Amino acid sequence: MSEITREKILETAVALLRRHGLSKVAVTDVARALGMSHGNIYRHFASKADLLDAIAERWLHTVTEPLQAIVEGADPAAVRLEAWVLELMRLKQHKLTDDPELFAVYHSIAEAARGVIEHHVAELLAQLTRIVSEGNAGGEFTVREPAQAARAILQATFAFHHPALLSQHRTPSEAEARAVVALLIAGLRSGAL
Amino acid sequence: MSEITREKILETAVALLRRHGLSKVAVTDVARALGMSHGNIYRHFASKADLLDAIAERWLHTVTEPLQAIVEGADPAAVRLEAWVLELMRLKQHKLTDDPELFAVYHSIAEAARGVIEHHVAELLAQLTRIVSEGNAGGEFTVREPAQAARAILQATFAFHHPALLSQHRTPSEAEARAVVALLIAGLRSGAL
Structure with missing residues (x-):
């Protein structure tokens, strides 16, 4: 029951945020929309900041989850690396254009x-580090510090997935x-490297 | 005399913008600060938009000019390419932190x-294309389409010089x-490529 309530609170909060802004x-307001006391909400979330953290985490998880499937695939590391970047680009751009x-x-x-962002970036870096390390192990890559290479790859692809750039005028192409x-x-x- | 007036108008406009915002x-206001009629200003700039364009161009020129010196240097293309990216990063970051x-x-x-931005990006791409082409000519690089490579390099280094990213919380390091x-x-x- 408690998990259901937690989900219900998050969904209601997202609907309100969408309509009225942060x-x-x-x-x-969230409590009123759910017909519960705000004390009830504070049993699940210590503060508004806590509630917003949970919303952001849930949202960012919808990015990292499909990426993880690519990381765990059987393709060569180079193939997975390209698929990972293109999927990250698509996910972020769809989120922007759809809503x-x-x-x-x-x-x-x-x-x-x-x-929450730092955790998200750490997750993305861990996924890239794993692809690079497996590329080393399979003889595809010769990278001395996979974690350093992972950061370089993430930074070098900001043009295609960084939220601060996606809302710019010119959308980069998949070919780029x-x-x-x-x-x-x-x-x-x-x-x- | 006309060029001096033009410069004076630009400088005064920048001082006012700095104090009061765009x-x-x-x-x-610019005319009043200079003790001239606004008709006098419209002899040099057709509109406020025109004046702002000229200010933006002058500012962006302070970025491309030192980069051009690197492009025209005698170092190998790979050395110039690294110097160009690091200098672009320094110039943009200094502009942000200094003022x-x-x-x-x-x-x-x-x-x-x-x-104005499109012109600036075209200038940066032209500089990179020249470095890549000279790298090909000197036997350092084997790039089929230098213009495509130039765009890839510019996009791959956004993390270090794109204005929309520079004001983010985490400043990337020169080592990155x-x-x-x-x-x-x-x-x-x-x-x-």
């Missing part, structure tokens, strides 16, 4: 909840993402 | 003046930029 939704208002809300929650990934993969094979 | 400065208010004004002018550039250079050598 600054205008208080914990009491720009909600994207803005989520983006500002994520920005405010620094710890493939070109960058091709350079990076060649770099991973070369022993440059 | 939305609160009108052409008549964040003016950076915000310039950034919003540049954003509004789409044509060097790691990305090392991967890209290895890619340019490998025939991946």
Whole structure:
């Protein structure tokens, strides 16, 4: 029952945020919409910040989950690396185009909840580190520090998935993402890092 | 005399923008500060938009000029490429940290003046294309389409110089930029593009 309530609170909060925006939704509004006391909500979330953290985490999980499936696939590391970048690009761009208002809300929650973003970035880096390490093990790559290479790959592909850039005027193409990934993969094979 | 007046108008406009922000400065304010009629200003700039374009162009020129010196240097292409990226990163970051208010004004002018930004990006791409082509000619690189590679390099280094990312919480380090550039250079050598 408690998990159901928690989910219900999160869903209701998202619906309210979507309609009224981040600054205008208080914990009491969520409680009122659910017909429960705000004390009941505080049993699940210690504060509005806590509630927003949970919303941001849930949202970011819808990004990392399909990426994890790619990481765990059987393809060569170079193939998985390209698929991972292209999927990250698609997921972020779809979120922006499908629901720009909600994207803005989520983006500002994520920005405010620094710890949540740091955790998300750490997850993405862990996925990339695993692909690079497995590429080393399989003889595809010759990378001395997979964690350093993972950070370089994430930074080098910001143009295609960073929320602060996605809302810019010019949307980069998938062909452009493939070109960058091709350079990076060649770099991973070369022993440059 | 006309060029001096033009410069004087630009300088005065920048000083006013810095103090009052973009939305609160009108052409008549610039005229008043200079003790001239606003008709006099319209002899040099057709509109406020025109004046802002000129300010943005002048600002962006202070970025491309030192980069051009690197492009025209005698070092191997790979060395110039790394120096170009690191210098672009330093120039943009210094502009942000030295004068964040003016950076915000310039950034919003540049954003509004789409044509000016497009021209700036075209200049940066031309510089990179030249480095890549000279790298091909000198036997360092084996790039089939230098213009495509130039775009990939610019996009792959957004993390280090894109204005929309520079004001984010975490400033990337020069070591991180060097790691990305090392991967890209290895890619340019490998025939991946």
